[in-house]
Amino acid sequence: DGGITQSPKYLFRKEGQNVTLSCEQNLNHDAMYWYRQDPGQGLRLIYYSQIVNDFQKGDIAEGYSVSREKKESFPLTVTSAQKNPTAFYLCASSIDPRQSNQPQHFGDGTRLSIL
Amino acid sequence: AQTVTQSQPEMSVQEAETVTLSCTYDTSENNYYLFWYKQPPSRQMILVIRQEAYKQQNATENRFSVNFQKAAKSFSLKISDSQLGDTAMYFCAFMKGTNAGKSTFGDGTTLTVKP
Numbered sequence: 271d272g273g274i275t276q277s278p279k280y281l282f283r284k285e286g287q288n289v290t291l292s293c294e295q296n297l298n299h300d301a302m303y304w305y306r307q308d309p310g311q312g313l314r315l316i317y318y319s320q321i322v323n324d325f326q327k328g329d330i331a332e333g334y335s336v337s338r339e340k341k342e343s344f345p346l347t348v349t350s351a352q353k354n355p356t357a358f359y360l361c362a363s364s365i366d367p368r369q370s371n372q373p374q375h376f377g378d379g380t381r382l383s384i385l
Numbered sequence: 386a387q388t389v390t391q392s393q394p395e396m397s398v399q400e401a402e403t404v405t406l407s408c409t410y411d412t413s414e415n416n417y418y419l420f421w422y423k424q425p426p427s428r429q430m431i432l433v434i435r436q437e438a439y440k441q442q443n444a445t446e447n448r449f450s451v452n453f454q455k456a457a458k459s460f461s462l463k464i465s466d467s468q469l470g471d472t473a474m475y476f477c478a479f480m481k482g483t484n485a486g487k488s489t490f491g492d493g494t495t496l497t498v499k500p
Contacts, residue, residue, distance in 0.1 A: 303487075310394070312476060312490035328487070360430065373420055374488065376430035 272297045276361050276377035282385050283348065283355060291346045291380045293361035302344035303362040303374065306330060313360060319344055348382060356384050387412045387479050391491035398467045399499050405452075406462045406494045408477030416482030419453070419460045424493070425473040433475070436460065438482075467498045 274295045283289045293302065301320050305313035315328030319338040333352025338344055344363075348355045358381050362374040388411045398404035410419070421433040436444045436453050444451050448468075452461045464471055477491040 305490075310492065312389070312391075312492040313488075314490075315487060318487060358428075362430075373422075373432040373435055375432075376422075379428050 274361055274363055274375055274377035276359075276380050278380060279378065281380055281382045283382060284385050286350045288347055288349050289382065291348065291359055291361075291382070293344045293346065293377060294342055295344075295361075295363045295375075295377075296342060297363055297365075297375060298341070299363035299375070300341070300366050301364045302338065303364075304328075304334070304336065304344070304346045305360040305362065307358040307360055307379075316346065316359075355382055357382060387414070387481070387489045389477050389479050389489050389491040391475075391477055391494050393494045394492070395495045395497070397497040397499055398464075400467055400469060402467055403463060403465045404467055404496065406464075406475055406477075406496065408460045408462070408491055410458050410460065410477075410479050410489075412458070412479065412481075414481050418480045418482065419451075420478040420480070420488070421449070421451070421460075421462045422476045422478060422490075423471075423473045424476065425470075430476070434462065464496075469498050469500060472496060472498045 277292045303318040304316040314330050317336040319325035335347045360379045361377040364374045365372045390409045417438045419436045422430050423433045424430045434446045434449050448465045450463045474493045474495045476493045478488040480488045
């Protein structure tokens with residue numbers, strides 16, 4: 271079955287450490303997105319990518335980095351510059367960003383906590 | 386910038402009854418799309434229903450329907466014959482017509498269906 275796979279489901283980070291969250295999709299979607307979800311709040315966009323080898327900052331990109339070397343993969347690195355990284359991270363994809371009525375498909379999320 | 390407001394952080398409904406979740410948005414755009422997403426306790430976010438702003442007819446998907454009031458910038462979700470499986474957090478989302486798939490989400494409404 272096609273879908274979006276995020277791993278790991280739970281992740282712990284030590285102070286000063288960079289960690290990378292994986293997101294893979296086999297839906298042949300062009301666009302991919304990373305959101306951060308905090309308790310009682312909606313989703314905030316961190317980064318998004320419309321095509322391979324291209325990505326743009328979202329609303330809260332500071333302290334995060336991404337790459338899009340393959341269509342299927344859009345890993346998110348939470349750097350030590352992100353001072354409050356504890357949150358739930360959701361990856362999403364959509365068919366074609368030019369067809370803007372297309373909804374996003376979401377992964378199961380990764381919960382990141384600080385040790 | 387667009388904003389999406391869900392004024393009801395929590396709601397509850399008895400099984401088989403009808404409930405309406407409210408959503409308002411603020412935009413100067415004329416071409417846009419609106420979505421309701423559902424995030425059950427298992428955490429995978431899924432699309433419930435979508436509405437194109439240029440369509441006057443309200444969208445309907447089985448037990449889910451919307452009341453789209455463009456002039457009032459209101460987009461409420463009505464769930465008829467509520468089922469226990471409807472228990473989830475519901476997010477309203479706005480997408481500009483030319484925004485490459487980027488969505489702005491509300492803070493969510495946690496709906497509990499009681500037996």
